[in-house]
Amino acid sequence: xxxxxxxxxxxxxxxxxxxxxxxxxxxxxxxxxxxxxxxxxxxxxxxxxxxxxxxxxxxxxxxxxxxxxxxxxxxxxxxxxxxxxxxxxxxxxxx
Numbered sequence: 001x002x003x004x005x006x007x008x009x010x011x012x013x014x015x016x017x018x019x020x021x022x023x024x025x026x027x028x029x030x031x032x033x034x035x036x037x038x039x040x041x042x043x044x045x046x047x048x049x050x051x052x053x054x055x056x057x058x059x060x061x062x063x064x065x066x067x068x069x070x071x072x073x074x075x076x077x078x079x080x081x082x083x084x085x086x087x088x089x090x091x092x093x094x095x
Contacts, residue, residue, distance in 0.1 A: 027080040034073030042066030 045063025053060050 025080060025085055027076045031073045031076030031080065034069050038066050038069030038073055041069060
């Protein structure tokens with residue numbers, strides 16, 4: 001294997017690593033989970049019976065918690081969109 005082949009292989013691995021880092025950015029995972037759970041809990045709050053609300057002293061806690069989870073998840077996803085993971089510096093194959 002020549003030095004040029006090794007350099008090319010290293011560049012390909014760095015490129016894949018960067019793609020994986022962007023795909024599994026913790027903000028994407030946290031934001032996605034909070035949005036998913038927020039939808040579930042908000043739906044439970046919308047469909048809550050009067051008896052369920054009475055158990056919580058008149059507060060529809062599922063609705064309010066679900067909305068808060070949705071907002072937090074959307075915050076993380078917006079943060080990811082506005083401040084993406086920077087790409088790695090380009091490697092010079094001539095070196």
